[in-house]
Amino acid sequence: MALEHAILVSLAERASTGYDLARRFDKSIGQFWTATHQQVYKVLGRMESDDWVVSRVVPQDGRPDKKVYDLTDTGHAELASWIAEPADFEAARSDLAVKIRGAAYGDTAAVVAEVRRHRARRAERLEYYLTNEKDEFPDPSVLRGHRLNQWLVLRGGITLERGLVDWYDEVAATLTPLDKDEA
Amino acid sequence: MALEHAILVSLAERASTGYDLARRFDKSIGQFWTATHQQVYKVLGRMESDDWVVSRVVPQDGRPDKKVYDLTDTGHAELASWIAEPADFEAARSDLAVKIRGAAYGDTAAVVAEVRRHRARRAERLEYYLTNEKDEFPDPSVLRGHRLNQWLVLRGGITLERGLVDWYDEVAATLTPLDKDEA
DNA sequence: AGTTGCACTGCAACTAGTTGCATAGATAGG
DNA sequence: CCTATCTATGCAACTAGTTGCAGTGCAACT
Numbered sequence: 326m327a328l329e330h331a332i333l334v335s336l337a338e339r340a341s342t343g344y345d346l347a348r349r350f351d352k353s354i355g356q357f358w359t360a361t362h363q364q365v366y367k368v369l370g371r372m373e374s375d376d377w378v379v380s381r382v383v384p385q386d387g388r389p390d391k392k393v394y395d396l397t398d399t400g401h402a403e404l405a406s407w408i409a410e411p412a413d414f415e416a417a418r419s420d421l422a423v424k425i426r427g428a429a430y431g432d433t434a435a436v437v438a439e440v441r442r443h444r445a446r447r448a449e450r451l452e453y454y455l456t457n458e459k460d461e462f463p464d465p466s467v468l469r470g471h472r473l474n475q476w477l478v479l480r481g482g483i484t485l486e487r488g489l490v491d492w493y494d495e496v497a498a499t500l501t502p503l504d505k506d507e508a
Numbered sequence: 509m510a511l512e513h514a515i516l517v518s519l520a521e522r523a524s525t526g527y528d529l530a531r532r533f534d535k536s537i538g539q540f541w542t543a544t545h546q547q548v549y550k551v552l553g554r555m556e557s558d559d560w561v562v563s564r565v566v567p568q569d570g571r572p573d574k575k576v577y578d579l580t581d582t583g584h585a586e587l588a589s590w591i592a593e594p595a596d597f598e599a600a601r602s603d604l605a606v607k608i609r610g611a612a613y614g615d616t617a618a619v620v621a622e623v624r625r626h627r628a629r630r631a632e633r634l635e636y637y638l639t640n641e642k643d644e645f646p647d648p649s650v651l652r653g654h655r656l657n658q659w660l661v662l663r664g665g666i667t668l669e670r671g672l673v674d675w676y677d678e679v680a681a682t683l684t685p686l687d688k689d690e691a
Numbered sequence: 692a693g694t695t696g697c698a699c700t701g702c703a704a705c706t707a708g709t710t711g712c713a714t715a716g717a718t719a720g721g
Numbered sequence: 722c723c724t725a726t727c728t729a730t731g732c733a734a735c736t737a738g739t740t741g742c743a744g745t746g747c748a749a750c751t
Contacts, residue, residue, distance in 0.1 A: 327603045334610035357605035389699040408614030412603040420510045420595040422540035426661045427517035429654040431591030471612040478609045481675045488671035492664045572729040
């Protein structure tokens with residue numbers, strides 16, 4: 326389980342509410358880890374009873390009270406010790422890849438349409454990451470510390486999205502019959 | 509849940525035992541879907557009571573009896589209908605990426621070592637896939653049907669492994685201080 | 692005035708997948 | 722000879738994560 330640790334990293338960068346963490350999992354850090362808000366709240370509860378984080382309630386006007394979480398010393402220590410551990414090789418999981426492999430047992434044209442849809446979505450993400458890189462990290466050579474690391478993870482997202490776009494293109498091109506001579 | 513469907517695809521290609529399916533999930537199809545043998549047996553049981561598959565016991569000498577599973581008509585229909593469904597965009601999950609992002613809060617050198625280890629493993633997989641491609645699909649232009657699809661999925665694996673290797677190289681190079689002037 | 696959407700938290704029930712264990716004969720290595 | 726590994730199946734207990742529901746109050750749109 327790395328959600329705990331993904332949250333620790335996120336909180337080390339900035340103290341936040343559960344709501345906010347859940348939203349950040351849709352963005353930057355969400356490139357390589359995601360969670361629904363329910364899961365985030367559940368895990369935050371456990372982390373608080375394990376004394377990895379503390380919360381304080383911040384009243385707001387015009388909005389519900391919020392609980393801002395921050396790391397404890399124990400939390401910092403846990404994060405450091407987790408980082409030092411080896412990470413296991415995780416297997417990719419892709420429904421779409423399984424469908425591509427099985428296309429011959431169903432409607433190949435439908436699979437190709439789906440591949441194109443995914444291709445579009447990935448291209449969109451890629452654009453978003455590239456814009457992000459230009460705006461937030463205009464000069465990577467000066468980066469240090471956690472900003473450098475953030476940039477590297479962004480680079481990973483870019484590389485992988487590009488790979489997927491290329492692959493989807495290859496799949497769509499290969500599975501689309503070229504004969505347009507009926508026109 | 510796509511394990512059911514990954515199994516359907518696998519069985520459509522060839523009738524197999526649970527044991528064999530589990531092993532195949534370590535290879536070709538396992539590029540994009542994996543499962544332990546326990547999970548495979550559990551799911552096969554459910555699939556049999558749903559009448560997607562049938563099994564027959566094959567006695568062997570010198571070895572335990574085995575149960576060979578094969579698709580029913582219902583199973584074929586289910587597979588076709590699942591293939592026609594849209595697939596949702598799945599999020600990548602990577603412990604290592606989270607560690608890279610959090611490296612500044614722990615031992616950066618340990619993270620770099622870990623990145624190199626993963627780099628080596630990915631390079632190995634990449635080699636394996638490339639060899640596989642050369643041996644099994646020497647002339648892709650003649651491929652049709654499920655062999656073509658298998659090749660395309662293998663291409664996906666190759667593209668993604670290459671992307672990871674490149675990214676890990678970038679990370680390791682960036683996080684390794686270049687100053688060797690103390691020698 | 693009414694609906695939709697956002698900010699914010701959380702519980703309950705469920706599903707998918709993992710880890711650990713058990714069993715058992717065959718073969719291979721030290 | 723003993724131990725380890727392979728083939729082959731499966732249960733039990735657990736953990737992680739998902740889906741569905743619920744509530745509050747403000748702001749913006751219609």
